[in-house]
Amino acid sequence: MTTVEAPAIDYAAIKQRQQAVWASGDYAAIGATLQIVGENLCEAVDLHAGSRVLDVAAGNGNATLAAARRFARVTSTDYVPALLERGRERAAAERLDVDFRTADAEALPFADASYDAVLSTFGVMFAPDQERAAAEMTRVVRPGGRIGLANWTPEGFVGQLLKTVGQHVPPPAGLRPSVRWGTQQGLSELFPGQQVRATLRDFMFRYESPRHWLEMFRACYGPAHRAFAALAPDQQGLLERDILALLARFNRGGAETLLVPGAYLEVVITRTA
Numbered sequence: 001m002t003t004v005e006a007p008a009i010d011y012a013a014i015k016q017r018q019q020a021v022w023a024s025g026d027y028a029a030i031g032a033t034l035q036i037v038g039e040n041l042c043e044a045v046d047l048h049a050g051s052r053v054l055d056v057a058a059g060n061g062n063a064t065l066a067a068a069r070r071f072a073r074v075t076s077t078d079y080v081p082a083l084l085e086r087g088r089e090r091a092a093a094e095r096l097d098v099d100f101r102t103a104d105a106e107a108l109p110f111a112d113a114s115y116d117a118v119l120s121t122f123g124v125m126f127a128p129d130q131e132r133a134a135a136e137m138t139r140v141v142r143p144g145g146r147i148g149l150a151n152w153t154p155e156g157f158v159g160q161l162l163k164t165v166g167q168h169v170p171p172p173a174g175l176r177p178s179v180r181w182g183t184q185q186g187l188s189e190l191f192p193g194q195q196v197r198a199t200l201r202d203f204m205f206r207y208e209s210p211r212h213w214l215e216m217f218r219a220c221y222g223p224a225h226r227a228f229a230a231l232a233p234d235q236q237g238l239l240e241r242d243i244l245a246l247l248a249r250f251n252r253g254g255a256e257t258l259l260v261p262g263a264y265l266e267v268v269i270t271r272t273a
Contacts, residue, residue, distance in 0.1 A: 009174045014128045015104070017172075019079055022126075025225035028060040028086035030216065037121050037150045037203055037264070038062035042070055044199070044268050045148040051116040056137060057105050057123025061087025061098075063148075067119065068096040075110075077103035078123070106132045113142040121150040122264070125181035128172075134190035141271050147191075149267040153182035156263025157205070157250045162223070164246055168239045169227040182265050195270040202261040210247040213258050214240065 041063055047053065049071035055064040060083050064076035068091065076091075076098050078084050084100045091098045103109055105120075105127045118141045127133035137147050152158040159179045171177075180186035187196050207213040217224045224243075228236050253259035 009128070009172070011106075011129045014172050014175065015079075015106075018126065018128065021222040021226045022080045023082055024222045024229075026220040027083060027222055029220045031060040031062060031083075031086075032090075033205075034121065034203060035062050035065070038064075038066035038119075040201070041119060041121060041148045041150055041266060042066045044266050045117050045119070045146045047072055047117060052114065054108075054110065054115045054118045054140060056103075056108070056118060056120045056133075057127065058087060058120075059083050059123055061090055063119040063121045064098055065090055065094065065096065067117075068098050069094075072117075075099045075101060075115075077101050077105075077108070079104050106136060108136045108140050110140045112139055113145075115141050116145045117141065117148060118145070119148045122152060124149070125151045125178045128175055130176055130180065130190060138191065138194065138269075138271060143271050143273060145271050147194075147267075147269040147271070149181065149265070149269070151181035151265050151267060152179055153200070153263045153265060154179040156182070156202075157246070157260050158262050158264075160246055160250075161243065164242050165223060165227045165239070168235065168242070169230050182263075187265075187267060187269075191269050193273060195272055197268045198265045199267075200263060201266045202263055205258065205260040205262055207258040210244055210251065210258055213247060213260075214243055 047067060047070050051072045053067045053072040053074045055076045058064050058076045058078045061076055064074055064087055067074045076087055081102050084102060088100050105124045106129050118137045124133050141147055184198055187198060218228055231239060250260045251258055
């Protein structure tokens with residue numbers, strides 16, 4: 001019997017493509033609407049003033065700003081410089097003192113146990129090498145410190161949106177789905193031996209209509225923006241049809257508006273060793 005080994009995953013190439021995806025569109029226009037998630041996450045980890053805090057895959061800085069408002073000493077990181085610039089602008093507008101640094105979630109340029117808390121809202125879950133990203137977050141937080149995460153669930157609206165987009169533009173072969181981070185099983189595998197507490201929450205997407213939501217995400221949300229750009233016009237129409245059907249299934253706003261609950265896990269991990 002011949003054993004066929006699975007081809008090695010080229011994480012560097014995948015990461016380069018991902019950077020281009022998240023740099024496309026204008027994620028900050030979407031990200032700013034998620035600010036409440038960062039505020040709630042800082043409360044969940046019981047953040048103290050003066051704490052050393054690292055925001056990983058920070059995007060335009062929701063958890064960053066929330067932590068800085070609580071007088072933490074915050075380092076905000078992302079591998080897309082344009083997103084960090086949006087966070088820098090927001091911090092400057094509020095006169096918040098934040099250290100912004102370009103950094104890869106899978107190779108954090110910080111010493112072991114150098115932070116009291118490490119945060120990520122809908123960011124690190126998209127790292128292609130999931131085990132490495134989780135190990136890096138665990139490494140840089142001190143024993144007894146906390147990792148706070150907000151991760152979309154597979155069954156929730158965004159999980160189903162990513163699945164829908166993937167049916168039209170398949171993700172790279174061999175990668176674990178990003179929504180693995182939004183499951184108890186996935187968290188147990190990624191953070192073995194650590195104390196993990198996960199609470200199911202909803203973020204409410206509030207838009208004028210399904211069409212308004214689609215226009216915003218098609219123009220601004222990197223994965224949707226690039227997916228539409230990769231398709232021929234007739235295929236774009238099919239993706240649009242499927243997304244509108246998904247919105248109709250989740251919408252609680254009736255015919256007058258859009259009110260869609262996006263299920264996510266609010267996760268607090270205490271480093272035990």
